[in-house]
Amino acid sequence: MIYKKWIIAASTAAVVILSGTSIMALAKDNPIKIMLNGTELVTSKGVQKVDGAIMLPIKEFGELFGKDVSFDEKNNTVSINNQAGVMVAESEDKTVRISGDKTESGTFEHLKLETPVFTRSIPGYSVTNPSYAPQIISEDLNGNGKKETVIILTTGYGTGVYQSNVLVYNAEGEELHVEDGNTAFLKQFSGSFTSEGLELMVQGTRYEIPSGLVLSEAGQLNSAPGIGSILQYAVEDGVLTATTAVQISPAEYVGDLKLKYSFKNGLFQAGNASFEIYPEYRS
Numbered sequence: 001m002i003y004k005k006w007i008i009a010a011s012t013a014a015v016v017i018l019s020g021t022s023i024m025a026l027a028k029d030n031p032i033k034i035m036l037n038g039t040e041l042v043t044s045k046g047v048q049k050v051d052g053a054i055m056l057p058i059k060e061f062g063e064l065f066g067k068d069v070s071f072d073e074k075n076n077t078v079s080i081n082n083q084a085g086v087m088v089a090e091s092e093d094k095t096v097r098i099s100g101d102k103t104e105s106g107t108f109e110h111l112k113l114e115t116p117v118f119t120r121s122i123p124g125y126s127v128t129n130p131s132y133a134p135q136i137i138s139e140d141l142n143g144n145g146k147k148e149t150v151i152i153l154t155t156g157y158g159t160g161v162y163q164s165n166v167l168v169y170n171a172e173g174e175e176l177h178v179e180d181g182n183t184a185f186l187k188q189f190s191g192s193f194t195s196e197g198l199e200l201m202v203q204g205t206r207y208e209i210p211s212g213l214v215l216s217e218a219g220q221l222n223s224a225p226g227i228g229s230i231l232q233y234a235v236e237d238g239v240l241t242a243t244t245a246v247q248i249s250p251a252e253y254v255g256d257l258k259l260k261y262s263f264k265n266g267l268f269q270a271g272n273a274s275f276e277i278y279p280e281y282r283s
Helices: 058-064 181-188
Strands: 024-026 033-036 039-040 048-050 054-056 067-072 077-090 097-102 107-114 119-120 135-139 146-159 161-169 190-195 198-203 205-210 232-236 241-247 252-264 266-271 274-277
Touching: 058 067, 077 107, 077 135, 107 146, 146 232, 161 232, 181 190, 181 241, 181 252, 198 252, 198 274, 205 274, 241 266
Parallel strands: none
Antiparallel strands: 024 033, 033 039, 048 054, 067 077, 077 097, 097 107, 107 119, 135 146, 146 161, 190 198, 198 205, 232 241, 241 252, 252 266, 252 274
């Protein structure tokens, strides 16, 4: 595993943040393109120039911003509404599904979880990019012989950024709380730059990386090695885990911190973090 794993390029077809922005229609020979902050937006019907005005069918305009658009000829009214109840994700066996309202900010909100046993709203939001659709996992995480429903939501992504949130529900639909992974990592990690390179402390164990192995120039380094831009939850061999990456510059990571959860006193508690330096930084 190398640091490039965490350099996540946003797809040119995805619009992550739309709030407070404007669309610029660039009229060229043919076809006319719609650009949003430098990203081309694709519609099913093309933009037309009519009598000097740039025209786009309102249904296509609604699609760009996650809206349902309808025209009432009798009342001569155009109605624009959020797309509600859109299926966001479905389990492999199609027995569990998540639906939500698609917003203009590139997220699904007001999420609802439906299983054969219960239906309930779930907190938070998920990005609309289908490449980062919510994960639905059925696993007995607390060892009581009954499978819990685990939901992992992607809440943000981009170059050098990946953020997720995990939710766990028991067979009756009650939430089982999970200790925040980032908070748990911060309690166990510290780092600093030294004259020889960098020093990391994880659970009282010191790790050193010589400056000769660091790729970033001195002026590109962060004020200190840190964590927080990456947080990834997963279920591995029936155990809930969290992983983050140690970042030393905007584009360079030197290793992964990982911890496992155990169910104690009614919640999933984070265990001790382990640290794996990427091979290219081992002296």
